[in-house]
Amino acid sequence: MLSENEQSSVGKPTGLILPLQRATHATLRLLAARLADENLTPSEINALANLADGRVRSVGEVAALTGTKPTTLTSVLDRLSGRGYLRRELDPADRRSFLLHLSPEGDRVARLARAAIESIEEAATASLAQADVAGFIKVLRALEEVSQ
Amino acid sequence: MLSENEQSSVGKPTGLILPLQRATHATLRLLAARLADENLTPSEINALANLADGRVRSVGEVAALTGTKPTTLTSVLDRLSGRGYLRRELDPADRRSFLLHLSPEGDRVARLARAAIESIEEAATASLAQADVAGFIKVLRALEEVSQ
């Protein structure tokens, strides 16, 4: 008899994507709850967290980092911009493109988002081996790669 | 000087949740594209795939498996039911609860969804070690657990 994780023959990788979506939903909800004071939606958190390192990025770059399309980002950026968290500035090097600049207040919230994310990550991986985390990242990258 | 992925002290697990969301977006889109003939949304695919093993489940159970709330599922189930893919049947053991039964056609589509998922999983993990996949699952479970 085989256990649930070794169902069939050799290393059949069943049950990666469904748990992936489940975990994404769960972490998204927790994240929004932890940041309830800032009243941020998952997409807003995601966008801010991807700008939290202080680097200026274009809309397209943030779209790629969040895994969405520029068109999806527009309304998110509108809201963040409306709150004064960031502003769009024409890229002098390519005037079709906008560079996203965080305001000091936006930077504060972005750091908060990043900290909340790291706190969850640390809690989750505290009792796991480094090799497991490394495997996690490898599989994630592979899933991304085949999904391009 | 430290690289971006080793910012602070020891094995700080930075960069799990952001890539998680990115990979989720990417796989969701690929999945919908692969199943374009069936015209299914990500949530419909997710629900069906979680019923594809032929087991009868309640709305609440599928909600837990997909990582959403029952209220979110209602419209998804309405659409699937409207297409004749499943029907809600009162649970005789608890008449507040509905059991979800796939029709033969629903079962066909659910298997298709499951197969598409497995195909992506196999492509992604083909060149990875079993230990990496095992680590992936462990981290996923841990993230879910701390996010309850």
Added chain:
DNA sequence: TATTGTTATACTCTATAACTATA
């Protein structure tokens, strides 16, 4: 001609609150 990003548009996703039926 091709690309960046927005606008217009159309659905889907998501959840809270209120409700019904059952436990």
Added chain:
DNA sequence: TATAGTTATAGAGTATAACAATA
């Protein structure tokens, strides 16, 4: 009283097509 699930409602997420500006 508590729980399962729906309905009503409101807003956020998602993408395609059309467009303007720039490359």
